[in-house]
Amino acid sequence: MAEATESSSSQTLTLKRAGRLRAERLIAERQRLKQTLTLKIVKRESDESSSSQTAEEEFKKLNVKEGEDSNKSSRKDGEKSKKLSKKEEEEATRIEVRTVDDVTLVDVHGENFSDVVQVDSVSSHLLGQILSYFAEQTRLAGEEDDLKKYEEEFVAALSLDEMKEMIITAHRLRMRKLVLLLSRSIANGIRNKTVEFVREFFGVVNDYTPDEEEAYRKENDWVFENIEEN
Amino acid sequence: MKRVDRILNHDILIEILSRVPAKELMSLKRVCKEWHRVISSHSLVKAQLGRTKLVLTGFIFQAKFIWCNEDIKTVNYIYVVEETTKGVSKVSQNVFDFLPEDVVVLASCRGLVCCRSCFPFGKPFIYVCNPSNREWVKLEWPWSVSHYDRSMALALAFDFDPSKGFVERFKLVRLRVEEVQVEMDEEGEGEEEEEEEEGELCFTFDLYSSEKGSWRKSNETCQSYCKLVNNEGLYIGGVLHWLNGGRVLTFDVENELSLLIPAPVPVSEFMAVPEFCIGESEGRLHYVVVSEQGVHVWCLEDYYEYNWTIVFCKSLEEIEGTWPQFFMNLKNHVLERVNGPWVNPLAFKDGVLLMNVCVNLYLFDIKNNKMVQACTNQDLKSQSMVNPIVFAHSLSLVPFSAAEKGAFVSHGLN
Numbered sequence: 001m002a003e004a005t006e007s008s009s010s011q012t013l014t015l016k017r018a019g020r021l022r023a024e025r026l027i028a029e030r031q032r033l034k035q036t037l038t039l040k041i042v043k044r045e046s047d048e049s050s051s052s053q054t055a056e057e058e059f060k061k062l063n064v065k066e067g068e069d070s071n072k073s074s075r076k077d078g079e080k081s082k083k084l085s086k087k088e089e090e091e092a093t094r095i096e097v098r099t100v101d102d103v104t105l106v107d108v109h110g111e112n113f114s115d116v117v118q119v120d121s122v123s124s125h126l127l128g129q130i131l132s133y134f135a136e137q138t139r140l141a142g143e144e145d146d147l148k149k150y151e152e153e154f155v156a157a158l159s160l161d162e163m164k165e166m167i168i169t170a171h172r173l174r175m176r177k178l179v180l181l182l183s184r185s186i187a188n189g190i191r192n193k194t195v196e197f198v199r200e201f202f203g204v205v206n207d208y209t210p211d212e213e214e215a216y217r218k219e220n221d222w223v224f225e226n227i228e229e230n
Numbered sequence: 231m232k233r234v235d236r237i238l239n240h241d242i243l244i245e246i247l248s249r250v251p252a253k254e255l256m257s258l259k260r261v262c263k264e265w266h267r268v269i270s271s272h273s274l275v276k277a278q279l280g281r282t283k284l285v286l287t288g289f290i291f292q293a294k295f296i297w298c299n300e301d302i303k304t305v306n307y308i309y310v311v312e313e314t315t316k317g318v319s320k321v322s323q324n325v326f327d328f329l330p331e332d333v334v335v336l337a338s339c340r341g342l343v344c345c346r347s348c349f350p351f352g353k354p355f356i357y358v359c360n361p362s363n364r365e366w367v368k369l370e371w372p373w374s375v376s377h378y379d380r381s382m383a384l385a386l387a388f389d390f391d392p393s394k395g396f397v398e399r400f401k402l403v404r405l406r407v408e409e410v411q412v413e414m415d416e417e418g419e420g421e422e423e424e425e426e427e428e429g430e431l432c433f434t435f436d437l438y439s440s441e442k443g444s445w446r447k448s449n450e451t452c453q454s455y456c457k458l459v460n461n462e463g464l465y466i467g468g469v470l471h472w473l474n475g476g477r478v479l480t481f482d483v484e485n486e487l488s489l490l491i492p493a494p495v496p497v498s499e500f501m502a503v504p505e506f507c508i509g510e511s512e513g514r515l516h517y518v519v520v521s522e523q524g525v526h527v528w529c530l531e532d533y534y535e536y537n538w539t540i541v542f543c544k545s546l547e548e549i550e551g552t553w554p555q556f557f558m559n560l561k562n563h564v565l566e567r568v569n570g571p572w573v574n575p576l577a578f579k580d581g582v583l584l585m586n587v588c589v590n591l592y593l594f595d596i597k598n599n600k601m602v603q604a605c606t607n608q609d610l611k612s613q614s615m616v617n618p619i620v621f622a623h624s625l626s627l628v629p630f631s632a633a634e635k636g637a638f639v640s641h642g643l644n
Contacts, residue, residue, distance in 0.1 A: 167245075167246075168242065171239060179242070180245070183242070183245035183246045183248075183249055187248075187249035187250045188249075190246075190250070190258075191250060192254075195257060195258070195260045195261055198258060198261055199261050202243075202261075204261055204262050204264075206261065207263050207264075208260065213260055216259070217260065220256055220257075222288075222309060222320070222324065222361075223309065223362070223625065
């Protein structure tokens, strides 16, 4: 284990010095370690305590490793570490147990880690937002107007990109209500945007030839208004 | 801006796209081929129909000769910009180019448009199409070609079922004025001012059901006092409506019942001949009257009680005062009526009135009190501005199902 830690921390150096094979092996190991950071989603019926403990233990183990690595890895600027370094500057959060629909989020009591709790590569900030959404949901359950008002304020405070990040996570965590709310908001958000903006936003590559695109545009010219650049 | 490394899940994409209105989805088809495929797919259309409301997209305008039998081929689409403050809308003439021949538009209902071949024709057909996806169905012309009656009115009745997600069935109703033999009580009273037989002028209805793929005559008739029928049948709440003189002729398609509803205000109340049109707003029939007293909009509350409620009224002076850049001396012009009406309401939908004032067309949003110039008469490239046919159109993505009885489906290049 210690070896792994050391090797991964000197990853950048390895990349330069050692052969490509060795570097790849180290990265793969790092990925494997990262995989066990995934938040466990457990069904309501199953034994909460035991499963939460397992996850907790794993988290603890990993967080220890992460803690050691963080200082060194934060200095990395290699492309391969992009996924990791993006998060590594953020702080760990406490995730409390919530019972939402059929999903029980597992309790992770983080100690004071200076780096991120990676939950499927979700930023802790985002997770915090999601959790506060659910906190409000349970608090205001039954009061339709207040709930609606909260939802409106909630989405108004989010940027389009934030909504996009959130919907992916919400979908993965099977949070139906949040997905519906976000899809409505994103649909509204992309309404008056150019096609180019939409492509970039969704990370889609245009596979139409300019001719094809022009032909389609001409045919449907009667319905395309001058959409503002945004 | 952070770039998302993950590709958005297909499910999430459907969730988002199914909440985008039809108009925007059409331009989103250009994003990439995959998106085009997804947006055209029945599953997305089904979801989208259930989750979004139809919004007024534009007005179809086609001029008509009054005396000449020939049809004017140009069909204009006056695109309505959603936020009327943005001003300029657009007029296009190529909307129905995907059809195999020039057509005359007969009806518009929930995105579908019904048209017929232009006269003079060799072999005429009826088309029911959706300009958004360029799909159409062609129907045989069931009536005699030699005795073609130009004043025939044909309306489209189409309800879509979001759970089906495609055009499953629609109905066409042909309206004619015919002399119907009526059994009269032989009391000898002078009903014989009519020329010859004891026939009464009545409206008759022929129905086409796409399900059955055939036409049949309805037993229902309705007495006609005026032959003039504006061929702009509106389908609202299961009932077709036509303007008949000042009255409104209604026909309940399912139950085959007709009613002739009197105008909200009798014509005699006005000094100058008023102009009117009917339209749908908030799922109800509205009646627009333009006279020297101003623009008045009525809403039909009750069909059987002939209960009209006024929902909007603005005098010509007020209109002139609010928009002096567009109008001047309205009242006098309306009273004088030199070469036809000065202000002519053409169509009304969802609170937006398309009206012709002198040489321009304006979109009057009565709910938000906004007036925009839509275009000039010249933009319409039409040879006649008298008595055009105008339909409101709301874009919908409904595709035709592959199997339609008695007709064949054709898809344009896409």
